[in-house]
Amino acid sequence: MSLATEAGYKFFTGPITHGPLAGITMQRVNVDGFTETDSFAAVGGFTALSFADQIRNSAVTELGYRASLDLGTWQPFAKVAWDHELVPSDRSITASLTSTVAPSYTMPAVVSCHDWAMAQVGTTVAIGRGITGYAVFGGQIGETNVVNYSGQVGLNFALNPQTTPAKVN
Numbered sequence: 001m002s003l004a005t006e007a008g009y010k011f012f013t014g015p016i017t018h019g020p021l022a023g024i025t026m027q028r029v030n031v032d033g034f035t036e037t038d039s040f041a042a043v044g045g046f047t048a049l050s051f052a053d054q055i056r057n058s059a060v061t062e063l064g065y066r067a068s069l070d071l072g073t074w075q076p077f078a079k080v081a082w083d084h085e086l087v088p089s090d091r092s093i094t095a096s097l098t099s100t101v102a103p104s105y106t107m108p109a110v111v112s113c114h115d116w117a118m119a120q121v122g123t124t125v126a127i128g129r130g131i132t133g134y135a136v137f138g139g140q141i142g143e144t145n146v147v148n149y150s151g152q153v154g155l156n157f158a159l160n161p162q163t164t165p166a167k168v169n
Contacts, residue, residue: 002027008066018067021081027058035098052094052104059086076123085114113143122152130158 008021036048064081089111096104122136133155140148 006062015070016067017070018065021062021064021066021079023062025058025060025062027056029056029058030054031056048098050096050098052096054091054093054109056091056109057087060084061086073126074123075125077121079120081118083116083118085112089114113146116140116142116146127155132156132158 002025004023004025006021006023009019010017011019031054033051033053035050061084062081064079066077066079068075068077089109091109092106093109094104094106096102118138118140120136120138122134124132124134127133134153136150136152138150140146
């Protein structure tokens with residue numbers, strides 16, 4: 001389950017639109033418990049572990065800047081932001097051996113960074129009446145031992161604002 005919001009202000013300088021933005025993304029991720037299997041045994045195996053249910057909460061704030069250029073049909077844009085995780089990463093994971101009877105053990109989950117930067121570049125293109133295509137490439141830096149790149153391509157379909165359904169009395 002997640003909830004995200006972003007707000008900003010736009011300045012218009014000729015064909016360039018730019019301005020600051022701020023946002024927050026809140027998440028609650030539930031991972032059901034599971035038991036590993038390996039290729040040498042149907043269930044279990046001497047290296048397999050069983051893991052208990054896990055819950056991870058997150059609240060990431062964002063502070064950044066966005067700029068776009070109006071070239072008519074094409075509108076390239078760029079966004080840079082600094083993200084900060086507000087929720088402490090002090091959760092634990094409980095695991096059990098499946099190959100022998102032994103007590104479960106608990107260990108700290110991997111600690112992720114609390115601050116990182118992200119950047120996106122992309123473009124939108126007007127394809128037809130109410131149809132817009134887009135392509136975005138992004139990257140994340142500043143988090144120890146993590147490199148994250150992303151890409152997205154898609155279409156947006158919008159109802160023509162001049163075409164409204166007839167009123168029913």
